[in-house]
Amino acid sequence: xxxxxxxxxxxxxxxxxxxxxxxxxxxxxxxxxxxxxxxxxxxxxxxxxxxxxxxxxxxxxxxxxxxxxxxxxxxxxxxxxxxxxxxxxxxxxxxxxxxxxxxxxxxxxxxxxxxxxxxxxxxxxxxxxxxxxxxxxxxxxxxxxxxxxxxxxxxxxxxxxxxxxxxxxxxxxxxxxxxxxxxxxxxxxxxxxxxxxxxxxxxxxxxxxxxxxxxxxxxxxxxxxxxxxxxxxxxxxxxxxxxxxxxxxxxxxxxxxxxxxxxxxxxxxxxxxxxxxxxxxxxxxxxxxxxxxxxxxxxxxxxxxxxxxxxxxxxxxxxxxxxxxxxxxxxxxxxxxxxxxxxxxxxxxxxxxxxxxxxxxxxxxxxxxxxxxxxxxxxxxxxxxxxx
Numbered sequence: 550x551x552x553x554x555x556x557x558x559x560x561x562x563x564x565x566x567x568x569x570x571x572x573x574x575x576x577x578x579x580x581x582x583x584x585x586x587x588x589x590x591x592x593x594x595x596x597x598x599x600x601x602x603x604x605x606x607x608x609x610x611x612x613x614x615x616x617x618x619x620x621x622x623x624x625x626x627x628x629x630x631x632x633x634x635x636x637x638x639x640x641x642x643x644x645x646x647x648x649x650x651x652x653x654x655x656x657x658x659x660x661x662x663x664x665x666x667x668x669x670x671x672x673x674x675x676x677x678x679x680x681x682x683x684x685x686x687x688x689x690x691x692x693x694x695x696x697x698x699x700x701x702x703x704x705x706x707x708x709x710x711x712x713x714x715x716x717x718x719x720x721x722x723x724x725x726x727x728x729x730x731x732x733x734x735x736x737x738x739x740x741x742x743x744x745x746x747x748x749x750x751x752x753x754x755x756x757x758x759x760x761x762x763x764x765x766x767x768x769x770x771x772x773x774x775x776x777x778x779x780x781x782x783x784x785x786x787x788x789x790x791x792x793x794x795x796x797x798x799x800x801x802x803x804x805x806x807x808x809x810x811x812x813x814x815x816x817x818x819x820x821x822x823x824x825x826x827x828x829x830x831x832x833x834x835x836x837x838x839x840x841x842x843x844x845x846x847x848x849x850x851x852x853x854x855x856x857x858x859x860x861x862x863x864x865x866x867x868x869x870x871x872x873x874x875x876x877x878x879x880x881x882x883x884x885x886x887x888x889x890x891x892x893x894x895x896x897x898x899x900x901x902x903x904x905x906x907x908x909x910x911x912x913x914x915x916x917x918x919x920x921x922x923x924x925x926x927x928x929x930x931x932x933x934x935x936x937x
Contacts, residue, residue, distance in 0.1 A: 583898045583908065585891035586667040590645055591853070601646075603855040610641045616890035617882055633874045637882070639867035644672045646860060647707045648850045659843050660850040666887040672703035673883040679704070682872050686731045689719055707864055713847060714857040722865060 581587050593609050596602045614637060618628050629637060648660040649668065679685045685704070708719040723731070854860055891897040898904050 579912075581667050584888055585896035585898070586670070586887060587665050588891060588896045590664050590666065590669075594645065601853045601855045603859075606642070606645065606855065609645065610638060613641055613886050613890050614638060616893060617886040619893070620885045620889045632870050633876075635866060636870040636874045636876070639863040639870070640673070640676070640883075641669070642863040643707050643860065643867055644669050644703065646854055647672070647703065647710060648853075649706075660846040666891060669887055670880070670884050672706075673880045675703045676871075677876070677880050679871070682727065682730045683734050685871070686723075686727055687734045690731060690734070710850075711861055711864060713851065714854065715861060719868075722868075724869075 590609075591601075594601055594605045596605070614629065614634065617637075620626075621628055645664075647664075649664050679688070688702075688704070689708070712718055720731075888897070892900045895901065898908055
């Protein structure tokens, strides 16, 4: 019996991974269409003239919260109460009004209002990446130096929007607790070799530094006490103190916020912000056109905000409760909220019997045809290899 030698394909692993990701992206698009997550949010809060109606906005937020209550009741879960409900309400208000936008021209933002229910879920996932207050203030004060993709974070979106409306940054609204956290973050970063201390979180680094400081203090006190006891017992003069070993100075990455961001190479940052290297500029002829194009989208978005003061109020409430409530189920709750609302209001294919049946048969038939075609192609491929 002879064993057929397998042909090694050096691209097998690479092709499998990227083709699998591409196919899963198609499946995800189908899932979103079926659940109704691609439904445009703004169509639900605009009046007949295309302007945002504050009454419709509040109604949508209320109906979304009500849909989540329905879901929790059906599965025997406790309903939302108190601060957690206010946190969800503030999040929904901000997330619905917050635009999508792209990092278009280095210093020019373009705002887009084509947001859907999938974005509500995505924003919730982004909120959950902030585990502590230290993580949040670190991002807000060192955003341009982080590895996070700029312009792809809900908290960045909404803070930038409020700066457009009020002229103030998120740091202008810091509470005493947030200012204290910022000082602790700066202290931790002074000892950092890298942005996040080789994977440690800022909070862990702060705790580590405090622990090391207490250990050093205890050792110094112990050493001083031993020297005093030695002098007392021997009657000798006070021994000469040894020069302490100089600690290795780690490079200081971030300086005090009041100072500028410094670098040994002055030309480094000039190269980093050279707008001539930005490919997006190819779409525009000159600087003035670039600015007008971006500003137009910003102005159009500002028209969709019915009450800037209310948006600021809800944003501050959201920040106040962000690290005070138990939000372990936040992403799942927003997902169930959206799915239930879309089903109850007929935007989901799962609520449409005829449509769902049609899609079900279509996908089942597609799966069977794919199975036969792949089996056939695999057989022919195997035959051709044998002949080679």
